[in-house]
Amino acid sequence: MGHPKTSPRISPDIPLDIWPLPKGCGYELQMQYGSIGWAVGTTLRYAQVVRNKRVIASIGDGSFRVTAQDVSTMLRCEQRTIIFLINNGGYTTEVEIHDGPYNVIKNWNYTGLVDAIHNGxxxxxxxxxxxxEELINAIDTAMGAKSDCLCFIEVIVHKDDTTLMFVYLHLMSPSMHNMKD
Known part of the structure; x- marks a missing residue:
């Protein structure tokens, strides 16, 4: 699992401590409070600090849209980050906390947006x-032929797709139950 020249991994909602990481890899996890938009800026900062390594980020579509303009700075700074944009068409994590019509968002063409920011x-x-199979091919391309690029991979998933860890935390936390009422 993993590539030795790849580090650290950043994700707003995936518990990476259950995955074995190569020696020298670290990760950031933001789940203590709902800070939508945290991951893009954090990815930018990490990639500037660890220029000799490759940062991998898993970012939800709702979070990405808050700070998408940071991709412009990533490109200007010649970062080689790999961003997995998890597109489930809304604020699915927020739905788990407190559902409402405000959690339904208009879907964007995220790859088209990044292509526009790139602008050649x-x-x-x-x-x-x-x-x-497409995801495996995209990862192979990002780690191989496009290893010198910022790589943006939009992963289309079901609108109700969420991490099992979040569901577990939701079921175990009385405060989460109160928020749903």
Whole structure:
């Protein structure tokens, strides 16, 4: 699992401590409070600090749209980050906390947005994937032929897709039950 030249991994909602990471890899996890938009800026900062490594980020579509303009700075700074944009068409994590019509968002063409930000300046590669085989191919491309680029991979998932860890925390936390009422 993993590539030795890849670090750290950043995700707003995936518990990476259950995955074995290569020696020297670290990760950031923001789940103590609902800070939508945290991951893009944190990814930018990490990639500037660890220029000799490759940052991998898993970012939800709702979170990404808050700070998407940071991709412009990533390109200007010639970062080689790999961003997995998890597109489930809304604020699914927020739905788990407190559902309401405000959690339904208009879907964007995220790869098209990043292509527009790129505008032919710098090194950038985008892909949109729907199936596991496409994802495997996109990862292979990002780690191989496009390893010198900022790689943006939009992963289309079901609107109710969420991490099992979040569901577990929700079921175990009385305060979460009170928020649903």
């Amino acid at each position: 300046e710098g090194k950038c590669w985008t892909a949109k994937v729907l199936y596991e």
